[in-house]
Amino acid sequence: MTDSDEQKTLNTVPTDSWHSKVEYQHLIENIQDAVVEFEFVDSEPIVRDVNPAFEQTFGYDADDVCGDSLNDWIVPDHLVEQASELDSHTETGEITSQQLTRKTATGMREFLHRSIPYAGPETVDGIAVYTDITERVRAEQKRQLMTDTSRCIGEAETLQEGFETTLQSICSYTEWSYGEVWQPSHEGEELTFVVGYTEDPDCEPFHEASKSVTFRPGHGLPGRVYDSGSSEWIADVSQEPASVFHRTDIAAEMDIYAAFGAPVMADGDVVAVLVFFLRDPRDHDEVLTTNVTDVANSLGGLVKRKQAEETVRRRNEQLEQFANVISHDLRNPLNVAAGHLDMLPGNEHTAMVASAHGRMRELIDDILTLARQGKSIEDPQQVSLAECATESWSMIEAESATLTIKTTLTVEGDESRLRQLFENLLRNAIDHGPPAVTITIGDMKNGFYVADDGPGIPEEERSEVFDFGHTTQSGGTGFGLPIILEIAEAHGWSVNVTDSDSGGARFEFIGIDTDC
DSSP states (O other): OOHHHHHHHHHHSOSSOOOOHHHHHHHHHHOSSEEEEEEEETTEEEEEEEOHHHHHHHOOOHHHHTTSBHHHHHOOGGGHHHHHHHHHHHHTTOOEEEEEEEEETTEEEEEEEEEEEOOSSSSOOEEEEEEEOHHHHHHHHHHHHHHHHHHHHHHOSSHHHHHHHHHHHHHHHSSOOEEEEEEEOTTSSSEEEEEEEESOGGGHHHHHHHTTOEEOTTSHHHHHHHHHSSOEEESOGGGSOTTTOTTHHHHHHTTOOOEEEEEEEETTEEEEEEEEEOSSOOOOOHHHHHHHHHHHHHHHHHHHHHHHHHHHHHHHHHHHHHHHHIIIIIHHHHHHHHHHHHTSOOOHHHHHHHHHHHHHHHHHHHHHHHHHSOSOOSSOEEEEHHHHHHHHHHTOOOSSOEEEEOOOOEEEEOHHHHHHHHHHHHHHHHHHSOTTOEEEEEEETTEEEEEESSSOOOGGGTTTTTSTTOOSSTTOOSOHHHHHHHHHHHTTOEEEEEEOTTSSEEEEEEOOOTTO
């Protein structure tokens, strides 16, 4: 029904009392919306008659409802007090008009409601007109929910904050009484409680009890949703055995019944599970499940982004630790070496040592800057990769190794950090390859590569080579390749590890503006 149709309906309803039974009966029989004729008995609106539209809209037969209190049939338990207040106004002769939630044979629906007293001689005190606006209300709620959820996701500082505000939005805009989020532990062996939200104080004990519960994949509602990657509805959890719903007892005690679980997907994997509950048993509700599913789909990007940020944060913490090691453990012996060098007579060899000492100090300063002042390049310059790589090679002692430079790229970046990047890559190839290793630096689409003809990196180890402390060499620090990743990301590049043409290692740096 359109807004225009609703207005036409309301225009057919008198704004004052009826004076003609014929007029009244004509309205009952011909109006498109549900109409109830009622009489107050002990302040209860007893149904005397309903029109065919009432039977179709609410799903109740006239023979069943006539003679009963209208409230018993259509008023939800939690709105009884509100309905009684409306009845008292009507009973005293007032016309009332408002939007209401009422229960039908198929579930809750939204109505525009008008209750109008009748002043005729018949044993009728008034009529109630119900215009079904459920679809319009749900569409608006859905729009507001998705808008609010998008805002929550965009403004969330942490993943938990994003989850919590999302649960709050869902519970505010829909019928769900309580919502919660479950995520796999770091080991992936069980699902743990992340956060829950409810506006109903009676749900708080269930919320508190859930915090200490865990689920193995495939077990319990969250575990089954996580394991299958599919949503699941339970009409009444209080009637399920513990093997199906592990919190059956406390759910029954707290009057928690219908439940729905939905997976949050990112890159094809389940990264979280949303679970929501109602305070009444209910068969599958398509509207409620669609709302949650749509929100779950939008959350996948948030989880992916926040997990990536968490990974970067951990890397930065590791880099900070490494920077502290450099600052305290390397500066002192370097100063000692420089002091003894100053006492030697100057020649070609001492000049090379002094130059190496200067480069070491520069590297230490750059690493400390990278760790403590963020990753961004604040003042990028035009840097020739060929010149940068040549200078880095001059700092490396490898008589049998060969460097072939094919790149012609000039990029925007920090020359000092790029020299460090090349030095780390070149040393990595020399340390892990044969004495006569050949290293090639060349251009590729949107980037460049550094490849060697050494033993390569096994595919199963490639996801770990950039972790701080990971090394396959005896006495290695495990810092060389992680620093490479940090420098690349500081420039806005990504790094891919694959096989070179000769079967060695090939590091590809992608996402570079090649128009420089």
